[in-house]
Amino acid sequence: KQEVTQIPAALSVPEGENLVLNCSFTDSAIYNLQWFRQDPGKGLTSLLLIQSSQREQTSGRLNASLDKSSGRSTLYIAASQPGDSATYLCALTSGTYKYIFGTGTRLKVLA
Amino acid sequence: DGGITQSPKYLFRKEGQNVTLSCEQNLNHDAMYWYRQDPGQGLRLIYYSQIVNDFQKGDIAEGYSVSREKKESFPLTVTSAQKNPTAFYLCASRPGTGRVGETQYFGPGTRLLVL
Numbered sequence: 001k002q003e004v005t006q007i008p009a010a011l012s013v014p015e016g017e018n019l020v021l022n023c024s025f026t027d028s029a030i031y032n033l034q035w036f037r038q039d040p041g042k043g044l045t046s047l048l049l050i051q052s053s054q055r056e057q058t059s060g061r062l063n064a065s066l067d068k069s070s071g072r073s074t075l076y077i078a079a080s081q082p083g084d085s086a087t088y089l090c091a092l093t094s095g096t097y098k099y100i101f102g103t104g105t106r107l108k109v110l111a
Numbered sequence: 112d113g114g115i116t117q118s119p120k121y122l123f124r125k126e127g128q129n130v131t132l133s134c135e136q137n138l139n140h141d142a143m144y145w146y147r148q149d150p151g152q153g154l155r156l157i158y159y160s161q162i163v164n165d166f167q168k169g170d171i172a173e174g175y176s177v178s179r180e181k182k183e184s185f186p187l188t189v190t191s192a193q194k195n196p197t198a199f200y201l202c203a204s205r206p207g208t209g210r211v212g213e214t215q216y217f218g219p220g221t222r223l224l225v226l
Contacts (some may be wrong), residue, residue, distance in 0.1 A: 004153070011149070032212060034214060034218075041124075041199075041220070041222070042219060042220065043201055043217040043218050043219045043220050044154075044201070044203075044217040045217075046214050046216075049214055052134055053220050054131075089153060089154070091154075097142065097161075097205060097213070097215075098156060098159065098169070099154070099156070099215065101153030101154040101155075102153050103151065103152055103153045104151075104152075104153055
């Protein structure tokens, strides 16, 4: 059974710092891996989607990488800002369009 | 203005009561999903529907029921059999084109509390 783990569960950094969020999975047979942002009490907003044939995707200050052989994805946030404070969730699909979500990393960027 | 709407934003349930959460989308998406989110946990799939008049159980369907009579609507009923319903409920939809890389789009959520 596929399991998705995100470490750390919470992270607090000063403004301007570059940071990396981690997502690990146990079964490398995946279709897509997606990173979402969730603000408190809100729905999810898609940040980046990496297809299984891809190694990374970039959008602005965000870069997501995927290494299926090691069962890992990372989300890199450059020059963090207080507005980046949110919970970040990774989710993967393995052929049925059903997402399997990680538990999330709660990020706080201090001004 | 296209999107997914969920109502109400907050819902209170009394013991033994059934309550229904609304999810409507005007994106012309074929597939719709219901997730439950508990504090400090990821989302868990309750039910999903890939086409009108058809739906499948997810990982935690016990105590819940759904219907899909219209393409744009996928209401979720939390029955009295669900003993721990307090959670944040999220609805999502997906176009259903079958293209690789197709994402789900999420609504704003409904928070259910037990009185």
